[in-house]
Amino acid sequence: MRVLGVDPGLTRCGVGVVEGVAGRPLTMRGVGVVRTPPDAELGHRLVAIERGIEQWIEEHDPELLAVERVFSQHNVRTVMGTAQASAVAMLCAARRGIPVALHTPSEVKAAVTGSGRADKAQVGAMVTRLLRLDAPPKPADAADALALAICHIWRAPAQNRLQQAVALHAAHASRATKLKGRTA
Numbered sequence: 001m002r003v004l005g006v007d008p009g010l011t012r013c014g015v016g017v018v019e020g021v022a023g024r025p026l027t028m029r030g031v032g033v034v035r036t037p038p039d040a041e042l043g044h045r046l047v048a049i050e051r052g053i054e055q056w057i058e059e060h061d062p063e064l065l066a067v068e069r070v071f072s073q074h075n076v077r078t079v080m081g082t083a084q085a086s087a088v089a090m091l092c093a094a095r096r097g098i099p100v101a102l103h104t105p106s107e108v109k110a111a112v113t114g115s116g117r118a119d120k121a122q123v124g125a126m127v128t129r130l131l132r133l134d135a136p137p138k139p140a141d142a143a144d145a146l147a148l149a150i151c152h153i154w155r156a157p158a159q160n161r162l163q164q165a166v167a168l169h170a171a172h173a174s175r176a177t178k179l180k181g182r183t184a
Contacts, residue, residue: 004062005148010081014141018149066152
């Protein structure tokens with residue numbers, strides 16, 4: 001599975017491609033940051049992020065995009081920019097029919113470091129170790145993007161089994177309701 005992780009941000013949007021399957025060594029295929037000037041008009045910044053993500057999708061042909069789920073922050077401007085960049089990434093994926101998975105920051109930290117409260121240095125150190133890199137990717141947004149991709153690859157099999165179990169339960173419940181209606 002090849003996953004493009006996107007750590008959304010208006011000034012620095014981290015992107016990282018990881019390939020592999022759960023239980024096997026993973027391989028980094030690319031890492032970087034799509035940057036926009038903070039003084040540029042918002043619309044131009046969003047177009048620049050779109051072009052950058054489209055370029056990464058074109059170059060790496062991911063099977064899925066793993067995007068950080070936007071969470072509430074005290075700084076409304078920051079959360080708005082993050083949400084806008086996140087929406088651009090999801091739009092780019094949807095346009096090409098690529099599935100998108102959203103992961104919370106604490107979910108990603110827990111998957112990669114074992115603690116949902118890990119700091120950026122711990123995430124960078126574990127990404128470096130897990131992908132057998134010489135040094136942590138810089139800036140931290142790039143390492144976070146790789147962590148998102150790793151998180152998804154490791155969690156996807158369990159999530160798929162849970163979804164299948166929920167669907168099976170719903171089918172059984174529906175069948176039971178229909179049978180009950182016939183006997184009443």
